[in-house]
Amino acid sequence: MDTKQGILSSVLWTIGASGLPRVVAKRKAGQGGILAFHRVYRSRPHEFGSQSLSTTPENFRRIIQTLVDRRYDFLTMSALADRLLAPEPVQEKFVCLTFDDGYADNYTEAHRICQEFGVPMTVYLVSGFVRRSYPMWPPGLENVLAANRVVEFTWKGRKARFGAHTMAQKRRAYWAITSFLAVAQPREIRRVCAELGRRYGVDFMALTDRNTLTLAMIREMRESGAVEFGAHTVRHLYLSRLTDALARREIVQSKRDCEALVGAEVRHFAYPYGDAGSFGSRELDMCSKVGFRTAVTTDSNTIFASDQNRLLALPRLTYNGRYQSTPLLDLLLSGTLPALRRVLRGRSTSAAVTNALPLAGSGAASDFRGMPPG
Numbered sequence: 340m341d342t343k344q345g346i347l348s349s350v351l352w353t354i355g356a357s358g359l360p361r362v363v364a365k366r367k368a369g370q371g372g373i374l375a376f377h378r379v380y381r382s383r384p385h386e387f388g389s390q391s392l393s394t395t396p397e398n399f400r401r402i403i404q405t406l407v408d409r410r411y412d413f414l415t416m417s418a419l420a421d422r423l424l425a426p427e428p429v430q431e432k433f434v435c436l437t438f439d440d441g442y443a444d445n446y447t448e449a450h451r452i453c454q455e456f457g458v459p460m461t462v463y464l465v466s467g468f469v470r471r472s473y474p475m476w477p478p479g480l481e482n483v484l485a486a487n488r489v490v491e492f493t494w495k496g497r498k499a500r501f502g503a504h505t506m507a508q509k510r511r512a513y514w515a516i517t518s519f520l521a522v523a524q525p526r527e528i529r530r531v532c533a534e535l536g537r538r539y540g541v542d543f544m545a546l547t548d549r550n551t552l553t554l555a556m557i558r559e560m561r562e563s564g565a566v567e568f569g570a571h572t573v574r575h576l577y578l579s580r581l582t583d584a585l586a587r588r589e590i591v592q593s594k595r596d597c598e599a600l601v602g603a604e605v606r607h608f609a610y611p612y613g614d615a616g617s618f619g620s621r622e623l624d625m626c627s628k629v630g631f632r633t634a635v636t637t638d639s640n641t642i643f644a645s646d647q648n649r650l651l652a653l654p655r656l657t658y659n660g661r662y663q664s665t666p667l668l669d670l671l672l673s674g675t676l677p678a679l680r681r682v683l684r685g686r687s688t689s690a691a692v693t694n695a696l697p698l699a700g701s702g703a704a705s706d707f708r709g710m711p712p713g
């Protein structure tokens with residue numbers, strides 16, 4: 340655990356023990372929340388991206404048991420839309436369990452545990468990953484940095500060079516490279532992956548294959564009746580940085596692709612990265628026109644009745660695996676961390692603290708951190 344993570348973990352424990360979440364919950368817990376996960380997986384030390392994106396199977400089971408014990412309703416995104424639009428309010432609190440990017444452990448671990456408890460999940464697929472036609476680059480980048488003391492590649496016609504002798508240097512290099520790959524154009528991402536792959540002998544597509552749900556897994560999950568699938572674009576790009584034509588293709592084509600993969604209509608969407616800069620009225624309009632019923636962001640908040648007016652920009656509560664040993668679930672569902680973040684964001688001098696909070700929504704790199712690649 341690095342120093343910053345240690346300090347923040349202590350802060351979260353202190354807030355959790357203070358009784359504050361119970362007080363805050365009275366006004367901020369709303370009707371429930373959409374939890375955003377990525378992986379149910381025990382990450383290894385060099386898997387810098389996966390550490391924040393993963394919760395262990397044991398912890399995931401604890402989370403579900405806690406929510407069952409507290410009598411939460413577990414909803415798919417379709418059921419959530421129905422509930423928000425229902426004429427009569429429902430008193431029971433709810434959670435939606437959502438998973439971004441379509442990692443294989445959504446089948447081997449998350450689905451297995453959800454099945455045990457009989458609770459539904461929603462999985463947002465990146466169709467280019469599932470089709471094995473576009474690289475899911477974070478695992479490849481983790482492997483390149485793990486095995487090398489210096490990493491070099493060409494970026495915008497110049498040589499980029501990162502020292503990676505120590506674990507701390509590797510981690511810093513991972514997040515530095517992530518911060519610009521996250522917002523890069525698809526041609527450039529593909530080229531960097533190919534160059535890193537050639538130079539350091541890492542097969543980015545083999546890693547994509549190993550880490551992504553297969554068609555057989557997707558079909559089995561669908562046939563279980565307990566998994567709803569949504570679309571998460573074709574190549575997991577930062578939509579607001581794309582031309583109109585490319586952005587439309589990412590949204591419209593991913594709906595068609597996912598429907599073909601799943602064998603059913605796909606009515607739900609998740610914006611890659613999902614922070615406020617990653618999408619806007621253009622993307623909302625495209626989602627509406629293509630017929631998505633809901634779309635989720637990584638804006639951190641619980642759900643209130645008024646969210647029926649923004650079904651195409653719903654907030655979520657990102658579960659950051661780096662803090663899974665803290666009372667993170669309570670701090671999220673009570674609305675405490677989202678509220679704290681909004682308070683701190685209002686004070687410019689606290690920007691550094693705000694950005695360090697283990698919440699999604701502070702930009703592209705944090706999506707990888709809070710998720711990832713969001």
Ligand SMILES: [Zn+2]
Pocket residue numbers: 439440571575611612710711712713
């Ligand atoms: Zn994502």
